[in-house]
Amino acid sequence: xxxxxxxxxxxxxxxxxxxxxxxxxxxxxxxxxxxxxxxxxxxxxxxxxxxxxxxxxxxxxxxxxxxxxxxxxxxxxxxxxxxxxxxxxxxxxxxxxxxxxxxxxxxxxxxxxxxxxxxxxxxxxxxxxxxxxxxxxxxxxxxxxxxxxxxxxxxxxxxxxxxxxxxxxxxxxxxxxxxxxxxxxxxxxxxxxxxxxxxxxxxxxxxxxxxxxxxxxxxxxxxxxxxxxxxxxxxxxxxxxxxxxxxxxxxxxxxxxxxxxxxxxxxxxxxxxxxxxxxxxxxxxxxxxxxxxxxxxxxxxxxxxxxxxxxxxxxxxxxxxxxx
Amino acid sequence: xxxxxxxxxxxxxxxxxxxxxxxxxxxxxxxxxxxxxxxxxxxxxxxxxxxxxxxxxxxxxxxxxxxxxxxxxxxxxxxxxxxxxxxxxxxxxxxxxxxxxxxxxxxxxxxxxxxxxxxxxxxxxxxxxxxxxxxxxxxxxxxxxx
Numbered sequence: 001x002x003x004x005x006x007x008x009x010x011x012x013x014x015x016x017x018x019x020x021x022x023x024x025x026x027x028x029x030x031x032x033x034x035x036x037x038x039x040x041x042x043x044x045x046x047x048x049x050x051x052x053x054x055x056x057x058x059x060x061x062x063x064x065x066x067x068x069x070x071x072x073x074x075x076x077x078x079x080x081x082x083x084x085x086x087x088x089x090x091x092x093x094x095x096x097x098x099x100x101x102x103x104x105x106x107x108x109x110x111x112x113x114x115x116x117x118x119x120x121x122x123x124x125x126x127x128x129x130x131x132x133x134x135x136x137x138x139x140x141x142x143x144x145x146x147x148x149x150x151x152x153x154x155x156x157x158x159x160x161x162x163x164x165x166x167x168x169x170x171x172x173x174x175x176x177x178x179x180x181x182x183x184x185x186x187x188x189x190x191x192x193x194x195x196x197x198x199x200x201x202x203x204x205x206x207x208x209x210x211x212x213x214x215x216x217x218x219x220x221x222x223x224x225x226x227x228x229x230x231x232x233x234x235x236x237x238x239x240x241x242x243x244x245x246x247x248x249x250x251x252x253x254x255x256x257x258x259x260x261x262x263x264x265x266x267x268x269x270x271x272x273x274x275x276x277x278x279x280x281x282x283x284x285x286x287x288x289x290x291x292x293x294x295x296x297x298x299x300x301x302x303x304x305x306x307x308x309x310x311x312x313x314x315x316x317x318x319x320x321x322x323x324x
Numbered sequence: 325x326x327x328x329x330x331x332x333x334x335x336x337x338x339x340x341x342x343x344x345x346x347x348x349x350x351x352x353x354x355x356x357x358x359x360x361x362x363x364x365x366x367x368x369x370x371x372x373x374x375x376x377x378x379x380x381x382x383x384x385x386x387x388x389x390x391x392x393x394x395x396x397x398x399x400x401x402x403x404x405x406x407x408x409x410x411x412x413x414x415x416x417x418x419x420x421x422x423x424x425x426x427x428x429x430x431x432x433x434x435x436x437x438x439x440x441x442x443x444x445x446x447x448x449x450x451x452x453x454x455x456x457x458x459x460x461x462x463x464x465x466x467x468x469x470x
Contacts, residue, residue, distance in 0.1 A: 186421065195423025195461055224376075241464035245379050248418055252375050255414060280421050284414055304414075307406035309396065314409060314431040317416040 001103075001127070002050040004168055005075060008101060009044050012073045018099050019070030022061055024054045030124050031111040035061060050075070051125060052132060055108040055150060057263050059084035059093075060216040066094040074098055077105040078172060079152075081161045082259035082295030083216035088163070089298055090257070092219055102161035104169025106145065107153035112271075114148050117141075152262025152275060155179035162296060179260070180283045182276055202243045204270040211264035211274050217254040217294075224249070251277040256302035258282065259295040288312055333387035333453040335362045337446065338377065340370045342400035343435045344392030350439030358446040370394070370431075371404035375415045378429065382462040388428045388453035392442070395433040405433070424461045427452050 009021045025036040025047040035056045038044045057080045065072040076084055081102060087093045114122060114134060121137035132143045157179060159172025186194055212218045212225060224230050225246070251258075251274075260282060264274040285292055289303040289311070339345040345366050351358060367373060370393025381389045391412060399405045412431050420426040432445045 191420070191423045191425065193423070194421065198422045239465060241383050241462060244422060244424075244462060245376075245383070248379065248415075248422070249376055251418070252415065277418070277421075280418060281414055284417050288413065289410070304407070304410060307403065307410055309406070311396075311406065311409055312413065314413040314416050314429075317413060317420055317426055 001169070002048075005050045005101075005103065006044055006048050008166075008168060009038065009048060009073065009075075010041050012099065012101075013038075013041055013044070017071065018073040020065065020068075020072050021048075022058045022065060022072060022074040023048050023050070024056060024058075024075075025049055031114075031122070037061075037065070050103070052106075052109040052127065052145070053111065053125075055263075055266055057083055057214070057216055057261050059087060060214070060219060062093045062098050063087060063219055066097040068097075071097050071099050073101060075101050075103050076161065076164065077103050077108075078159050078161050079105075079156070079259065079261045080216075081163050082158070082293070083261050084295070085163045085298065086257055086259055086295035087216060087219065089295070100164045100166075102164030102167040102169075102171075104161075104167070104172060105159065107149045107156060109145065109148045109153075110150045114143065117143050117148060119143070150262070150266060151273075152260075152265065155181075157260060157293075180279060182273075183279050183283050186276065186280075198244075199240065201272050202247055203240065204272060205243050205246070206270060207243075207246065208269060210267045210269065212250060214263045214267045215254060215258075216261065216263070217257040217259070218250070224253075247274070247277055250274075251281060254278060255281040256285065256292075256304035257294050259293070288316070331454060331457060333361055333450060333458070334385055335359075335388045335390065335446070335450055335453060336381040336386040337362050337364045338367050338370070338373050338389070338391045339364050339434075340372075340393040340400075340405075341366055341368050343394035343398065343433075344370075344442065346436035347392070347434040347438050347442040350436065351443040352439075354439045356439055356443040358443040359450045361450050362446050369399065369401050369404040369408075371401075371408040371411070373408060373412070375411065378415065379462070382428075382459055383464040384467050385459075385463075387456070387459040388430070388449060390430045390432060390445070390449050392432050392434045392445070395435055398435065419462075425456055427456055428459060428462075 012018045021038040024033040026049050027034040031053045033049055033053045035058055058074050059080050062074055088095055119134045119136050119141050122134050124135040126133040130145055132145050134141045155177040156175055157177055158174040160174050258278045262275050285303040292303050339348055348364055373391055378389050393405045396405055416429045434442045
């Protein structure tokens with residue numbers, strides 16, 4: 001797969017179709033791939049990587065890159081293409097300046113899970129069908145890809161690439177996953193249990209803002225969390241209220257636009273399951289206002305930008321779901 | 325924590341300028357009683373209520389927050405309260421999801437002619453929140469009064 005992507009990136013650059021390519025390159029270790037811009041064939045040959053750790057969603061980078069001179073090629077996995085379409089819908093990306101290469105995806109892997117599977121001292125990874133061969137200092141070890149998938153990929157909602165100029169690999173279909181199962185499990189708890197659960201999770205927050213920075217839906221040029229007057233800006237002032245507030249507001253700001261790409265949870269250095277907040281909003285909107293998938297098409301309206309006269313009253317919250 | 329007999333909750337009521345604020349006024353001119361715990365904040369339309377306002381109110385010591393607006397269909401700006409209705413439904417549901425007592429938040433539609441409804445709503449809400457006791461799950465210790 002990596003060779004096919006590299007080859008395509010090089011031919012796009014050489015033919016002059018695009019001026020730069022958005023892809024992934026190795027960070028400090030082979031598993032912490034970082035988004036990168038490639039402007040020459042040498043860079044691509046040397047650094048371009050597509051591996052089971054290419055989890056990073058490149059769609060957000062298209063906002064700025066599409067405003068540069070010339071065209072930008074970008075590799076989008078199925079879930080990234082939803083984010084891209086959502087940004088396009090919000091007029092954030094100049095479509096004519098982006099060349100999208102859709103890449104089929106078998107799910108991305110979680111290095112923590114690879115380690116937990118007993119692969120200490122890993123130095124590299126190879127794909128072999130459905131299994132992964134991890135090269136470690138102590139020899140090679142074969143793992144099943146299914147066992148080390150990122151949480152978000154385990155409940156993948158769609159293998160369909162919703163927007164592309166060309167495809168590498170097969171176009172997929174939407175998947176019927178039970179991604180709301182963890183939300184339902186939480187809803188079934190008592191408020192006390194939920195409160196304790198979220199305190200345990202959110203109290204670990206160090207306000208590094210990684211979840212905001214990586215989120216393709218969080219792309220305001222001026223963010224409320226950067227506004228000194230909002231009182232939300234600094235970590236030094238944080239206590240339990242501030243943690244709740246930050247995460248409620250963050251999730252609320254992307255409600256109706258969140259495609260559930262799961263980047264927030266992937267980048268969280270404290271492993272807070274942030275996607276559960278976003279997914280709660282998605283689940284509520286689906287249940288109360290009809291099914292909606294952000295980024296699935298150009299025409300549908302986000303539930304929060306729309307209304308009907310017969311909408312339920314907010315008091316519905318007192319009666320539905322959860323224990324009293 | 326046992327409910328303190330002398331506990332007096334602080335209630336913040338966000339009232340839309342065109343209906344509910346006038347409704348509150350009417351309940352005053354009609355000399356209808358509602359508890360002094362209710363602090364009214366006037367907003368131009370119920371959809372002006374940023375979710376952050378609700379959280380801020382709790383931070384600064386509110387024990388309950390209620391939003392009053394025009395009845396759906398009667399919005400001065402035609403559609404504002406329809407948007408507010410969806411937003412508040414989601415926000416309240418999220419607060420409940422985080423384990424914060426859902427009874428502390430409420431939305432009620434009060435028209436300018438419903439002075440009696442305003443007073444009744446406030447009486448009922450103050451009673452509910454008094455039963456719940458002080459807001460502890462969404463409080464900011466730095467803003468604590470005692």
